Amino acid sequence: MKPLRLLLTLASLALCACSTVSVTNEWKDPAWSGPPASSVVVVGISKSDLIRRKFEDTFSQQLLAAGLKAVPSYTQIPPGNGGAVKLTDLVRSSGAEVVLVTRMLRVEQKIDVTPTGPAYGGFYGWYGGAWASTAQVTQYDVVTLETSVWDAKTQKLVWSVTTEAVSQEKIAKATEELAQALIPKLRTDGILR
Template structure:
């Protein structure tokens, strides 16, 4: 029985190492004529300059690895809401065909309770051990992100998804997982070349 319990713990660690990002909703403008973009400006909406820089750099690197020219917006646009003119100038001067914007929509705290009851000896063994067992309680954050792609020529939304993932303090890893989930979808949907 101890071997079974160890196997369950190891399986849980392996699963937690896998990507925790899932697409929950998506929409594509059916009237958008394209063509698929080969050059993108990446915008991360965050109150933290450090998180914004890390997100934009990491997502841009993932796009470049997928054969898409990408530029982080922070190099030309200061933080805050006054950057709309700067963004327009950056998109125009860079020749970007799309603007990819990601923002946090919400963060929910969840609790998982897993019973750790005894696994031996019939009812009486179980009953005696049940008094001594304590359930495993874990608190974690579920982060919902909204990622949108805008056509800078028409200034219209052409594609958007919401994703959910387990909160992480490792922004480069979380951003890489998000990019590796979204870039193939963007290509399949004809948004990126």
């Protein structure tokens, strides 16, 4: 009985520890004809300058690894909403064709309850074990992000998705997973080359 209980506990913890990014909503401007961009300015919207910098660096590194040119916005734009003029200058000076912006929409706390107990031994064995066992309760956060891509020339929104993932303490790891989920999608949708 104890090995089974331990296995169930480890399985539920593993499910909460691994973070897979899932796209929950998506939109592409049907009028946008491209061509696919090869140069991107990456903007992370966050009240924390540390989180913003970590996000923009990591996403930019993933774009560079995919063979694209990427510039994190924090290199020339201060935090806050007063950087619109500098963002225009950055987009021009970098030669970026699109601006990729990610912001957090919400965080939902989830609770997973997994019953434990014997799965064998007949009814009387199960009945006695059911009274003696307790449920495994795991709490975790699900983070919903919105990622939008804007055409640098027309300043129009051309692509947007919302994603969900189990929250992680490490911003870089979570951003890598987001980038690894979105870069292929951006290529498939004709937004990036």
